Amino acid sequence: MNNIVSYAKEHMESFDVRPLNRVDSLILSELSYFQLPQELSKARGWRGVRLAELFRAECFEQMFDGVWDGESCRQLLTALSASPRFRDIHVMGYREQSNVADEKQFAAVTFRLSKRLFYVAFRGTDATPVGWKEDFNMAFQYPVPSQEAAAAYLNEAAFHCRGRLLAGGHSKGGNLAVYAAANCGKRARKRIEKIYSHDGPGFAQEVLESDLFQAVLTRIEKTVPQSSLIGMLFENQEDFTIVKSRGIGLLQHDPYSWVVEDGDFTYPDRLTADARYLDRTLNQWIRSLSQEDRERFVDGLYDLIEENGIKSFTEIRDDWRKNIPALVHSVTHMDEDTKEFMQRSLKELAAMSFQNITGIFRGKRGEETGVRRGAEKITEHERKQESKQGDK
Incomplete structure (x- = not known):
């Protein structure tokens, strides 16, 4: 390699x-x-x-x-x-x-x-x-x-x-x-x-x-x-x-x-369509949360890791079949207010993901034809690439 x-x-x-x-x-x-x-x-x-x-x-x-x-x-x-x-x-x-x-x-x-x-x-x-x-x-x-x-x-x-x-x-x-x-x-x-x-x-x-x-x-x-x-x-x-x-x-x-x-x-020449789709979705979701909600979500996620006694993320990687379901199951043991907040936040992320899913297909067609499609943000790198194509 x-x-x-x-x-x-x-x-x-x-x-x-x-x-x-x-x-x-x-x-x-x-x-x-x-x-x-x-x-x-x-x-x-x-x-x-x-x-x-x-x-x-x-x-x-x-x-x-x-x-x-x-x-x-x-x-x-x-x-x-x-x-x-x-x-x-x-x-x-x-x-x-x-x-x-x-x-x-x-x-x-x-x-x-x-x-x-x-x-x-x-x-x-x-x-x-x-x-x-x-x-x-x-x-x-x-x-x-x-x-x-x-x-x-x-x-x-x-x-x-x-x-x-x-x-x-x-x-x-x-x-x-x-x-x-x-x-x-x-x-x-x-x-x-x-x-x-x-x-x-x-x-x-x-x-x-x-x-x-x-x-x-x-x-x-x-x-x-x-x-x-x-x-x-x-x-x-x-x-x-x-x-x-x-x-x-x-x-x-x-x-x-x-x-x-x-x-x-x-x-x-450019980022893949799925990368642009995921980046747009995650950044859109982060922007939709207030500073307080971002902190609350991160603290809630960290609490799940501590509750399961995970000392290293290599533990999750090495035995993910056991640890991932355990983390998901731990959500049910949170207090009702925190559990509702975590579930609502993840549902909002899922909704944004669904709204943006058409972007990945548009992006793939755009990559195949060399034409940019969709409303995603044009990066400086891609502007330069498209400018070069225009000069040709």
Whole structure:
């Protein structure tokens, strides 16, 4: 399969010869998911440790614990540790924070790519319920604790790293990278050359229109798979580029499914029809809820997870036949007021889904003929594509 692992095996040039690109950024973003044990404590300091020194079999169990695709992560680390392009990168400033009371899940790490070039990577959502709870909180809370932590970490990294700065992340990590770049100190912000958001959720309109975000928007490179759901959450997005994925539906969020050929991603022309349909439905539903109702729904969902004693979302994945029905059944044990609210909210989502279902069929016909149909929002990417077609 041509993906980030095969890229790491094949491309061995230094970053001076082959400058960092989007694929490299996704690889470094994926490394931020690795949990570095105390045996690798040098990675927590700012002198750091060579990336190749992370390749320690006795650390693998802890390093990949709770990571969604541990086997692919191991293959990636193996390829990176052998590659002259990656093995001498210094891993430094590793931080990991989780606080259930504050509903905070945050981690970040910095990579020294060369003497004067540094990449600050922010971890996306891990498998813990508190990590997902903080993600859901983004629907009604701004900033969330990990966003504030990201800005503070970027300031710390800028202080210790004298040179050019890059920032990025996958999923929530991409959102954190954009927030941190916009909200860090002025001196640090001026040194940031690019911000990479790989399928990271967007922001509210008033946030993107603020002076802080306007100051960095032209430096943001956002990539989303053609059936993106996570990266298209919230109504307003940074300009984005669509990449091809071998996954299906939500599984396209997996960075190992993104297709890499000839040293770069493969780029389809537009989002798939089903992605536009789902994105429109979910964002419409989110907008229909008040801030108070969004918070109430998220808290109710989180209560169901706690009631069932679920400690990790990998538990749901590994035994979904048991856990999914248990979660659904738990709704019947809620107090009547909460149960009625949760059921009503889900019915409204189902109704909007039914209203929008014709959009997916219109979209498919539009894709087949090259003609755009339906009333869905035209993204900046699609405007550019349609403009090119018009020029031809």
